[in-house]
Amino acid sequence: MIAFTAAEIAEITHGRLDADAGITPASVVTDSREATAGSLYVAKRGEHADGHDFVAAAFDNGATLVLAERAVAGPDGVNFPAVLVQDAVLAMGKLAAEAVRRIRAARLAEGDALTVIGITGSAGKTTTKDLLAGILARHGSTVAPQGSYNGEVGVPLTVFRAGTDTRYLVIEMGATGIGHIRYLADMVTPDIGVVLCVGTAHAGEFGGVENIARAKGELLEALPDTGTAIINLDDDRVAAMRARTRATVVGFTADGHREAAVLAARPDTNALGNPEFDLILPGGEPDLHVSSRLIGSHHTGNLLAAAAAAFAAGIPGPEIAASLSSQTAASRWRMERTERPDGVTIINDAYNANPESMRAALRTLADLGRGRRTWAVLGAMLELGPDSIREHTAVGTQVVRLNISRLVVVGREARALYVSAVQEGSWGDECVFAETPDEAYELLSAELEPGDLVLFKSSNSVGLRHLGDRIALPPAPVPATEGRELP
Incomplete structure (x- = not known):
């Protein structure tokens, strides 16, 4: 500090x-x-x-x-x-801004530099932050947020962990309204800005998706002429942000976008659901292959974003590919896989949820579950505003169309998801509504069998991540009867 x-x-x-x-x-x-x-x-x-x-x-x-x-x-x-x-929180921000200024000045006096990278988006911020920090840490002292510290309190707390020896400062930026990211960007003055996607998370608070796009783009507007803007060309709203920055724009794509400077060639997933692809960076450096240890093809975009930001920070391509291939999930409850001794597999992705990440997690469950019985244990996606019923209804329909074996919907705020699954044709014990996580726990404890694959997904405050942790524990052994007959 x-x-x-x-x-x-x-x-x-x-x-x-x-x-x-x-x-x-x-x-x-x-x-x-x-x-x-x-x-x-x-x-x-x-x-x-x-x-x-x-x-x-x-x-x-x-x-x-x-x-x-x-x-x-x-x-x-x-x-x-x-x-x-x-205002104590605003005072924290002022103190953090001065800390960044002093670190920059101290490093410049020694002929070096502090590189600040800001990351925002409706989904994938924490995973991308973890990946990028993992790459950069091999090249210099790197400070990145603990967990998902990404707001007006979390960002200053991250800054206060940095010192004059810090070479890279990675900042995750979240927002619940217009001007929030501008405030954070003014605080840390990023050199590189990454925008991942514009989704419907917090749409109710923002007043619509277009306002979310407006807010996310504030990061790019804050970049200097000498900075670099990393944008996801597979998201039309993000791609349109190129006009909002003076910085050099580097686009990435997991879907073959022609204008991309960073792309995944021949993308695929292996039998464990891990993304694999040939990494193409500016300059066309050959033979860069990424075989990730993360779960889900949707992580390809996060891997590319981290690669693009690391390249913009001066890290050689081969080291970027090697680091991305070696890293596992660094933050909890994000496609976190646990193999129980009895053969039940748990995927706990319940740190947060929005329609985009919910769809991606369900597709991963379906892909990984071929030949196995699959369970989707789902809770509410919060802060969707007037779109909440429609979005939950769409998820229920998707569960049935993906042929997920069993659906457990937890909590009244997610009941529209349950109703839509039933209406789509999921009947009997295929689809169950549980009022509370405890009720869901009793059901799962009684009915899970060896070989089952179980996904937990909900918004953070719903608490299904804790239910996932409970289920991930191996079942208690049956007490020995010592030859006694059981009634």
Whole structure:
């Protein structure tokens, strides 16, 4: 982390110093439980809790300074050392922006550079971020988000993990409205921007898909003339963004788009569902083959995006291909495969869900499940606005047309999915509705058999990822009877 004194923090954030000016935090946290010796605790107001209520706990764990919106007194009646600001989250952003500026200046003074890569899209951000970070880490100190830190809090927390030795800073950017990505881009000033796709996730919040496209394109608008814009030419809305940037545009395609500079030639998937293709990069470097260890053909686009960004950052083609071929999923609950000892295979892809990723996961289930009994355990796709019933209905229809053996729909918010599957011809025990994950757990525990392949997919807050974890555990052994007859 870049070292800031309390006095500097107050100046950068336009806050009021209520602490020893020389206090210099060693880390930044927004969760009091994560505070350690020397932490700066940011007391932000959340949807369900107010961080100011946990200031004392943060100091008990070792925090030495709080960035807060009001003073908080300890048990002795004395205020905890603080920098007081109007908005703690915006103050975090200002501090992160200054950290990036200082890292750039320090590296430039040493004749080197910091390369910042921003990644956005309605799906695939975290996988692409993980792949890209895996490539870059072999060439220099690389900082990338933990999990899916991609918003106005997560991006600063990622920045605060970087220091003057950081060569590559990979930033995942999410948004729920117009202007959000512009705010994040202004904070980190990316050199390379990657736009993966424009889907219907959060369509309700944005007010339509076109507004989602407008928001994602803000990343490309923020790039400098010397930057590089990586765009998915297989998505028409993303392809149209080339007119919104001054940067050099590099397009990628998994579908043979003629204008692409980075493409997958002869794409295929192996028996395990892993994408394979010949990687074509600008300059036509020959004999680059990628045999990925990720699951699902839909990851081909993510692999190409990571390859294009790494190439733009100066990484040689053979090293890009070798790294992409060696990496497994780095973040949890994203097509995460578990083989149970009894022969049941679990694919847990329930970190998030939208219509595009739901369709891709179901196609992968169908492809992998030939000759096996397949289960789709599905929950709601949230934040779709007025399109929610239509999109859930379409997924239910798709499950039946893909000949998925069994469908378990969990939760009332996904009931339209269940109804559409029944109407499409999935009857009897082929399609079951469960009110709760616990109810689904009892059903699956009783009916799964060796050889079954089970997919879990839902939006994050539905919680099916935890159900998938429970089912992935091997079943408890049957207690020995010691020769006694069972009733």
